[in-house]
Amino acid sequence: MKLYDYVLSGNCYKIRLLLGFLDLDYEKRPVDFFPGREHKSDAFLKINPLGQIPVLEDGEIRIRDAQAILIYLASRYDKSGEWFPGQSHSQIAEVAQWLAFSDMITSTASAARLHDMLGYNLDIDAARAGAHRLLRVLEDHLAHQEFDGHDWLAGRRPTIADISCFPYVALAEDGGIDLFCYPAILRWIRRFTALDGFHSMPGINVSP
Amino acid sequence: MTPDPFTLSHWYAIGRIEDFPNGYKGEHRILSTDIAVSHHGELNVTGPEGSMGVQTRYGHVWTTLSRDPRPLYNMPEFEEEGRRLVTAGAIAVRCSGLRAVENFLDMAHFPFVHTGILGVEEHAEVEKYDVSMGAAGDEIWATKCRFFQPMAAAAAEGGQVIEYRYRVAHPYSTILYKTCPLRDGHWDLIGLFIQPTEEDECIVHSFVLVFDEHNTDTDLLHFQQNIFLQDRMVLENQVPNKLPIDPRWEMPTRAVKSHGVTWSTTRFEKVA
Structure with a gap:
């Protein structure tokens, strides 16, 4: 799993938090959000046309939007089912x-x-x-x-x-x-x- | 309050060279003074009294309100082959720039603010170190500083005792020389170029100038910003947010006082 990450981003931190709670291994791909504005570069816009971080890649799957990534990780990897309860x-x-x-x-x-x-x-x-x-x-x-x-x-x-x-x-x-x-x-x-x-x-x- | 002559006599960084591309036009601020920066073929900085000095050095653009400024200090390491310069951008902090320098020099906070990176609580002791003035009498060096660090640099693996030298090249510029984990006998440089905007607000431009073959520039950037933002939270919560220089209050910064610095500092009487 690869996370396009910026160390000062609260939205990336959400993903790092859940990956930590679930004890999942992942690779960080640091993005120069500031001062380099790498998230608005042509190369990054091919990864996320919205020019936003985080982006998560898991095998063939690529997900943008912190909330979507949280749903994906919790519903796929949380065996307890508690982080995203689906019963009710x-x-x-x-x-x-x-x-x-x-x-x-x-x-x-x-x-x-x-x-x-x-x-x-x-x-x-x-x-x-x-x-x-x-x-x-x-x-x-x-x-x-x-x-x-x-x-x-x-x-x-x-x-x-x-x-x-x-x-x-x-x-x-x-x-x-x-x-x-x-x-x-x-x-x-x-x-x-x-x-x-x-x-x-x-x-x-x-x-x- | 008008800045004292010593504070006025310096060059101040106002941004990275690439922040002012050809065609650039923008408003900036130093020492409670509005300045305008434009770049049309060449860089121009204008203040209330007209055109101001401007130079590009150490990856940054520098200006001064003084008509007869002290020369900008030398950092010969910028000429050395094989070093990599990473500039970390302008980060605003609600405190005196002098406070940011003071914090940068204070090894005692490492285990508590940069826990697990620049220090661990089991190794909190600051050993004795030497302090001397530079040859011309307007710089301060702290040498033989030693500290145990679990992850001293982005390129470091495992904890080690790191030797430091601190240089205060002018009141708003401070550079840390630390033993390079990869190359014996060499120092890695990390520094702050502080742009004092108000007495109790500043913008910190920081850089890393290192020998490092393992990390990308962005790895180094993240390492540096992570550390500095840990400091920012502490700096913004210090009371008073100007630098106390009264002996009845905190340990006075003698070097600051000996040059007659008053701007961005505070005395006991004023708040008591």
């Missing part, structure tokens, strides 16, 4: 809903991070305001889950929904988005970083 229709829908939500986090919190850290030219106030709108939704949901005795986004066990939302929420402070006012999110981050097989990336504060 409502739970499948719930996971799918948070996968889509995570893409909205990317277009707000991750955009703010690219602005603050790498000098991307974009509307930083809009990006941060959009991120806070989403974080309030996430905060409310996690608080309700806790009332129901659930620690995770879609049920009693962590799923790819949690993996998918985790990176850009945990990296939000890189983009000047303070997480102080989201206690349920902070508790969820703490639980996530304590999972067996978790590994960090730069910008994520792992509390002991």
Whole structure:
């Protein structure tokens, strides 16, 4: 298996996290996302016409989009069936809903991070305001889950929904988005970083 | 606050040479001052008082607000055959550039910030090292620095005690010389060229200049960015975010004080 990877990308980190949780061997093909913009090069556009990372190759299969890769890896390689539970229709829908939500986090919190850290030219106030709108939704949901005795986004066990939302929420402070006012999110981050097989990336504060 | 004369007297990197292709036009900032950069056949930098000095060296474009700048320091290693230069791009950090230099020089943070790469908690001790001023009195060298590192470079295999020399070539430029894991008697260079934008904000341009036949440029880039982004998180959380130079507060940076540097530093009285 080969992962087109960028060390500072939260979307690539999602895949590295699941590969780690599933203890799967893979080869990293580092992409010069910044400053080289290799993901927009002609050669890379042949790999992914959208010019985005990550991309996963597994034998003859090539998959783009972090959420799609998570679904593929969990449904193909997770024998426990817990990372992408397929028994309950409502739970499948719930996971799918948070996968889509995570893409909205990317277009707000991750955009703010690219602005603050790498000098991307974009509307930083809009990006941060959009991120806070989403974080309030996430905060409310996690608080309700806790009332129901659930620690995770879609049920009693962590799923790819949690993996998918985790990176850009945990990296939000890189983009000047303070997480102080989201206690349920902070508790969820703490639980996530304590999972067996978790590994960090730069910008994520792992509390002991 | 107007920058002090010593801070004003230096050249500052504002980006990699390839970031300013022919036809380029853009706004930049150094020392709380807006500057315009354009490239039409030749590079031009303009500030509030008109045209400014510009030069390309060490893979980067440099400029200065001074009419009579100190010469940009020499790094003869850039001329050596067989070395590879990887520039890691401009990364913005919400802290004083002086803080970024201070952190770069501090080996004690390796086991806790770069755990498993530049240090391990079982080997946290910093041994005694030597500090001297450069020949002209405006550089600082820390030599005979030794530290146990589990993965000192992208090309390193297994842990080893690495010898370091640190050079502070000017207040916003620092270079690390570390024993090359592949070539005896040679040093690999890793450095920061810091562009101070405000007293409490900077842009860090970093480079790697190494002998390495095993890694691709992108491998080296990822290694360097991974390390620096671990530092960035710590730098942004330091309080105060300007460099404290008062003896009642933290260990003062004597070299900074001896040159009358005040910009981007802070004294005890001001916050007490």
